[in-house]
Amino acid sequence: MPDSMAETVEELAGGDASTSLYQRILNDIRDRIVSGEWEPGYRIPFEHELTEEYGCSRMTVNKALSQLAKAGLIERRRRSGSFVRRPQSQAAVLEIHDIRIEVEALGLPYRYELISQSKRRAGSSDRERLGPDVSGQLLALKCRHYAGARPFCTEDRLINLAAVPEAADEEFRETAPGPWLIGRVPWSAAEHVIRAAAADADIAADLNLAAGAPCLVIERRTWSAERPVTHVRFTYPANAHAVVARFTPSDS
Amino acid sequence: MPDSMAETVEELAGGDASTSLYQRILNDIRDRIVSGEWEPGYRIPFEHELTEEYGCSRMTVNKALSQLAKAGLIERRRRSGSFVRRPQSQAAVLEIHDIRIEVEALGLPYRYELISQSKRRAGSSDRERLGPDVSGQLLALKCRHYAGARPFCTEDRLINLAAVPEAADEEFRETAPGPWLIGRVPWSAAEHVIRAAAADADIAADLNLAAGAPCLVIERRTWSAERPVTHVRFTYPANAHAVVARFTPSDS
DNA sequence: CTTTCAATTATGTATATACATATCGAAACG
DNA sequence: CGTTTCGATATGTATATACATAATTGAAAG
Incomplete structure (x- = not known):
């Protein structure tokens, strides 16, 4: 069930086994944004891509991305994808x-x-x-x-x-x-x-x-x-x- | 008048047909908390009660309550229910x-x-x-x-x-x-x-x-x-x- | 009377599915 | 050539379902 990519990500994030999957996805993306690795305007992988990367359903990815959008870190546009926002x-x-x-x-x-x-x-x-x-x-x-x-x-x-x-x-x-x-x-x-x-x-x-x-x-x-x-x-x-x-x- | 006030709020919030159901549930509860109608310690209706009240699935109610918990307005305890938190x-x-x-x-x-x-x-x-x-x-x-x-x-x-x-x-x-x-x-x-x-x-x-x-x-x-x-x-x-x-x- | 343990309950997370909606781009049409 | 139409696509929301987990209740055992 846990594929190698997911394990690698978990290790990088600190390997806290107690955090839920959607929380780990959220943290991963958030860290890449606040660290500057993904600059404003960068297009975040589509939900279906993250779904593959983490080996989970779209709902799980969607939960993470929706919360990032609500927090103002990313902007989501239908048909286009999700983008890192300029700091407000x-x-x-x-x-x-x-x-x-x-x-x-x-x-x-x-x-x-x-x-x-x-x-x-x-x-x-x-x-x-x-x-x-x-x-x-x-x-x-x-x-x-x-x-x-x-x-x-x-x-x-x-x-x-x-x-x-x-x-x-x-x-x-x-x-x-x-x-x-x-x-x-x-x-x-x-x-x-x-x-x-x-x-x-x-x-x-x-x-x-x-x-x-x-x-x-x-x-x-x-x-x-x-x-x-x-x-x-x-x-x-x-x-x-x-x-x-x-x-x-x-x-x- | 707390009751007529609540109705007014509901009209204002619910009159907008564009807001989603979970968002309306969230707003309703949030308004009752910030208005003081539900004081710190008050036990919010159980998910299955809100499910009946709004005629929707538990997932929808859960989404609203989870976000309120994340925002720090309520505290959720397994087996006990959800409670209005003292302002932090x-x-x-x-x-x-x-x-x-x-x-x-x-x-x-x-x-x-x-x-x-x-x-x-x-x-x-x-x-x-x-x-x-x-x-x-x-x-x-x-x-x-x-x-x-x-x-x-x-x-x-x-x-x-x-x-x-x-x-x-x-x-x-x-x-x-x-x-x-x-x-x-x-x-x-x-x-x-x-x-x-x-x-x-x-x-x-x-x-x-x-x-x-x-x-x-x-x-x-x-x-x-x-x-x-x-x-x-x-x-x-x-x-x-x-x-x-x-x-x-x-x-x- | 206390301890132990299992049943119950509410929440926490995840899945598969469905349909709605906004939007881009290309094909069809005048 | 411009406009309209329509299909493809990604997100938005909601559903029913499933199992995990924490906490409390209550009954059985000591």
């Missing part, structure tokens, strides 16, 4: 949070700059940010993002090298760590904290503000299969950015 | 946003105070907040919420009286408008904007802050079946509140 506005802010896209949406030229980079063993304040279980080496980064000539926001990031060892050899001179991580580590969960704060001396200097000026702070923790991957804190001048989210209680 | 933390902030619950979660006594109340015809700045189509009478409210002796946040709200005529006769001395509206108007969509701002003179006075102090501002617009219901702006001192949201790209 509200999703872009809370899920992807790519600053380049934010800035370019404002019609301004984007520029990225690495301020500092250091490798160290996780301390207690790091564990507060990444999670209590993190013990090994980690990478600490500070960067700045520009919209035109003006600083748009600062980024203060920790990367768990146990989860992403390749990050140790990366320079991050040209590529910002956010886009670099997406495409390498498919994230399975993310937690956001959004708050206001007064700019301290460092932030004020980085953003060209008066000390004490109001700022919006967005912190994000990301996990890949239960393992902490990264913690990042973006700080924006109050007038630069707002978080927009649209909801309906359970889809729409 | 992240949902509480972004979906319900009941300040009493927020304050009491901090272990502080909650108090609510109405500052001002006025009825007027919608002007252009009101339309900017509620939406361009709003033309009739509306109710403008300003309130303050306390955590212990200290002001916790201010609330500045518009209510579209065309959508909620009963609000015109309500005093809002004891009950805050948020909890009052829930339980009367099931909302079908909500949009949040979260940003940071400096306290202006009014806000500073209301919250006992220095002018220019950083604040977190959460604005929410709510619709019921495409019709704007209310716009509310909560302003918190920067240290009082943060928005927390957990995501997985398409459920988990």
Whole structure:
């Protein structure tokens, strides 16, 4: 009953035997989308193709694809197939949070700059940010993002090298760590904290503000299969950015 | 009137012949939950009962209930049935946003105070907040919420009286408008904007802050079946509140 | 009176099947 | 050459059925 392809997929996905088949199909496809392997516009295999690949009925495949469509990750068109959607506005802010896209949406030229980079063993304040279980080496980064000539926001990031060892050899001179991580580590969960704060001396200097000026702070923790991957804190001048989210209680 | 309200909702939702049956079942149940008719802990009819009520197969009912469970509105237990869940933390902030619950979660006594109340015809700045189509009478409210002796946040709200005529006769001395509206108007969509701002003179006075102090501002617009219901702006001192949201790209 | 165990029940997942619907593309027609 | 028609195709929804699984009930055994 389980053919070799299905077994391979299961191994790649982490081999959790407890998850149902439709859930595994959903996760497989979702991972390929959020990792960037299947870019926006990519045509997902037809239901009857996935049916063959996983050796199951169309209803099972349909359940997975319908949920991905409802979640907004793909768009389904009769007679044409299913396609990876461009990240939607509200999703872009809370899920992807790519600053380049934010800035370019404002019609301004984007520029990225690495301020500092250091490798160290996780301390207690790091564990507060990444999670209590993190013990090994980690990478600490500070960067700045520009919209035109003006600083748009600062980024203060920790990367768990146990989860992403390749990050140790990366320079991050040209590529910002956010886009670099997406495409390498498919994230399975993310937690956001959004708050206001007064700019301290460092932030004020980085953003060209008066000390004490109001700022919006967005912190994000990301996990890949239960393992902490990264913690990042973006700080924006109050007038630069707002978080927009649209909801309906359970889809729409 | 909970019964006539339910009928109204059903007409609005069921009048659309294009919605599928499972979607209508889902909407019916969801509306009863968000309107408060079915409180947390309430046991939803068994699948086989809904099967009879809607005259359809168990698979159709199951599809609706499974999605509600995935969305976190209900919890399903084998052999026992399906139950309305208590609003979860992240949902509480972004979906319900009941300040009493927020304050009491901090272990502080909650108090609510109405500052001002006025009825007027919608002007252009009101339309900017509620939406361009709003033309009739509306109710403008300003309130303050306390955590212990200290002001916790201010609330500045518009209510579209065309959508909620009963609000015109309500005093809002004891009950805050948020909890009052829930339980009367099931909302079908909500949009949040979260940003940071400096306290202006009014806000500073209301919250006992220095002018220019950083604040977190959460604005929410709510619709019921495409019709704007209310716009509310909560302003918190920067240290009082943060928005927390957990995501997985398409459920988990 | 407690423990054990089997029956019952509701949900969870999957299958095969059926028909509806939107849409693309090609063939038929004026 | 343009338009219409029609068949093929992929998705959308619903059905009846089947078996698995978790949890609870209640009866039998100790």
